[in-house]
Amino acid sequence: MDREEAKEFRERCAQCDAVSWGLTDEGKYYCTSCHNVTERSKDVLNSEAIPNTKIQAINRGLKKRNKLEKGWDWYVCEGFQHVLCQQAEALKALGVGPELKNQVLHNFWKRYLQKSKQAYCENPVHARKRKASVLGSPSHADWESEPALLSDASGPFVESDGPRKPSPPSRASHSEMASICSGSLDGVEYSLRKEKGLVKMAMPTTLALCGLSLLWQREALALSDLLRFVEEGHIPYVNAFERFPEEMKLYGRDKGIFAIESWPSYEDVYRQMIDVATFLDLPRFPAITEDCYLHPNILCRKYLMEVNLPDEMYDFTCQVVKMAGIGEVDFLTFDPIARKGRTVKYDVQAVAVIVTVLKLLFLLDDNVEWSLSAIAETYNEENKEDKPCFDFRKWYQVMKKSFDEKKQKWEEARAKFVWKSKKPLYHSPIDRSVVYKRREMVVNLQKQFSTLVDSIPTAPKNSPSSFQFNWTEEVTGGTCFHGHSLQGILYKKGQSVTTMNSLYWLSTQKFCKSYCKHVTTYEESNFSLTYQFIINLFSFLLRIKTYSLHEEVSLIEKRLFKKKYSTAKTKSSRSRKVRK
């Protein structure tokens, strides 16, 4: 009948959800698929047709209220500021110094806004765009158009939950236009914005900024720890938008910007850190000296404890660090300008050092380590009073068991992870009711299934810890190897001590020199089972891919055995004796 006329009514039918409306004789909408008649009647738009102006007034009144329901006007960068603020708070709660939030991160963020021409600069993007859009109505001042928080430069960081003034009505015309596809004012433009050299904020970038601030402050938190805390939910990341103020409505394009459905990956955030630092033109970072947590010696000590290896190995790791020259301040300190696109993966490197030491001591060729274990075992049986000698086999058995359990738990936790927010995001207002209804449905179903689960496993969230394993004697019942000695696998030779094992093999014989980014590849089946286990264990601890650890090990070996690589490339590399 009057389908043409009913075209502008785009809501879904309450009965059948179709958007197919017709007009009844009384001017009410009815659904053409289920014949449900709504209470809504067609707004009379043509004022000439109806002389009664009262109706018009009512209509206008309704529209105004709708606008208010939309919430505040806000910019995408404000959203990210909220996220950063939450993350900084969480870090503070984890014990990181308060300067991180108020000085370092805040400064980085200001610098970012400036560099990306969003604020703190002449003619920021928002203003430029505003001028273009409201050309011809020069009634509003420029400063008004800047994101509200930026005009408030007095405080170190605007508190996210602080009182905010509702947006000035002068923005209405703009907000109406922009909010067609996003809740934020510039969501659409933001996702379209592409400029050369611009680092656009995205959720992983927030973590990169946190990582940079931590590095600047030389906090005792490596990148892998940061990401692990994110994964364990100690630092807001997935669904961080849930904690935005009620009035900041998100939908449409905002969904693609703030709602993420992936965990941050180490490589990705690491790349971003470098990119952001370069983009921000940051000066040389504070020096990483030997007393810093991120110095390989300290990290090695930490990871040796973590994986239950004897403390005596620490001497060896220090040796390797020294010989490879990776303990130097210049090598360790991040300088975005001087060292283009390079920084040290502190945690990965430390772990790689431990792997190298294990290779030096036990060779890890599925053979030598077991025969050395046999020696240690007999020694331990004969000398029960002495300090026990480190038995690699026993260690492997203990580690394998704990590692498998841990990994299984981790996999289950990942499979149970709830991605979907309690506050569902929709693409356009038409979808709103559908999305909310679906959400409600899921919640109901979840309730039903949770009654079937025995004692609802709302196990108290693990309190954040930089250690994932606990080897104290009373917990593990005497399987702690920290105090074991390496006596059995070393022997004195004059003044120095040499390892019983005199062989070594290189993880990578030849490095990839092509333009692809990786320097080597890791084909698991080409390596000994023990090596595979070690690599798996450590890459699980850091939540990184096995190949990136393998690569790091190869790189350390490259520094360690420089000569071998440069002189005799063809010669077998298994002949090198370890000098001590």
Next chain:
Amino acid sequence: MSDFSEDLLRPTPEDDPAETSVRPRSGMCLPWLQKQVESVATRGKKEKDFAQTTSACLSFIQEALLKHQWQRAAEFMHSCLQILEDSDSHKRQAAPEIIWKLGSEILYYHPKSSVETFNTFADRMKNIGVMNYLTISLQHALYLLHHGMFDDASRNLSQAETWRYGEKSSSQEALINLVQAYKGLLQYYTWSKKKKELSELDEDDYAYSTASQNMFKHSWKTSVSFSALVQTPGVWDPFVKSYVEMLEFYGDQDGAREVLTNYAYDEKFPSNPNAHVYLYNFLKREKAPREKLISVLKILYQIVPSHTLMLEFHRLLRKSDKEEHHKLGLEVLFGVLDFAGCTKNLTAWQYLAKYLRQILMGSHLAWVQDEWNSRKNWWPGFHFSSFWAKSDWKEDKALAYEKAFVAGILLGKARCDYQQTRTQPSDKHLRQEGASQNQHNQVTATTARGQPCVKCAH
């Protein structure tokens, strides 16, 4: 049913176009296959961890179900429900089915589950995505039947039967028909119960007329429920059977015949031996001419040569006047005995022994040769080995006699392990057995005396 029509209206993914990936709707969960399919579908694009979570979750559920760990399955189910909110609309549309299948399985076995829980679950699932309403209703009804809740199941089906959803209902016509047919099946059940009661009542009883009236009313309703389904191609054995029974009971022979003929001969229907069996039985009850019966069974013979009706078919053929039918009769017997399941069928061997004799007497040696040529390589080992001779002799002497006779004819006495193995212990035995076995003895004797053996005839 009100919501989620967007599932129907918008086949395009609503997420940003970068994630567009056409994925086959897979109801079955084969983790390894799924992974492969996904890597093809995403064309190497990085898959979101959300997808990783859900697929890991699904395989954990699968594992838990296989190990009957219902508790654990329910635990994972709790987080698996988020696939209903997947932003990939293809996956989201496939989700309700997955959730329904897994959820109903868990609720069926879970110790803490009850009929009420199941009902709530089913009712909720019915309203997620209209496309599943009918299937879920049907399965829900079957669940209720399983728990003996006949009336609830029936109510459920009636509700589903009257369900309409705009244009969508037409695409699900087949399902509606199926729902109706199940409804009809339930009605048939009541009907046949009443029929039984009726048969116990005296015809002069006052109650008799009311009861029979009730039955009439029922049958009319039921035939409506069945007729639509029976027209659609498919395998509808239980429905057809009940439908025909009711039609026959009320004397609508033509209707019944039409249904059965259609069911058996319509080419749109999948080949279905039972269709021919039903038709044959019906025609037999109707006392149809032999010619007609033979034509029905001929088709059955082509589909299932080892069917139990084949012996009956053989009898019909034997009685027929046509020579070609006689030849076919032999083929049928050989055909039956080709199957391992029929090797100990005494009647078949009896028939074969008797028929071979009859045919050889009628000097149709060529027929036997025709059949034997393709079997001479394997029948001796398959039927006539000395192993079989021993075991048959131990278990079923009558069978052993028949087989020995057939073996003698087909192989010739000299080359027949079966006969030799048998006769050695049997000579003594036979004498003791006396008159009852005499006939067989004679048969063997005649063979031995030099009736034309197939082998020797070459």
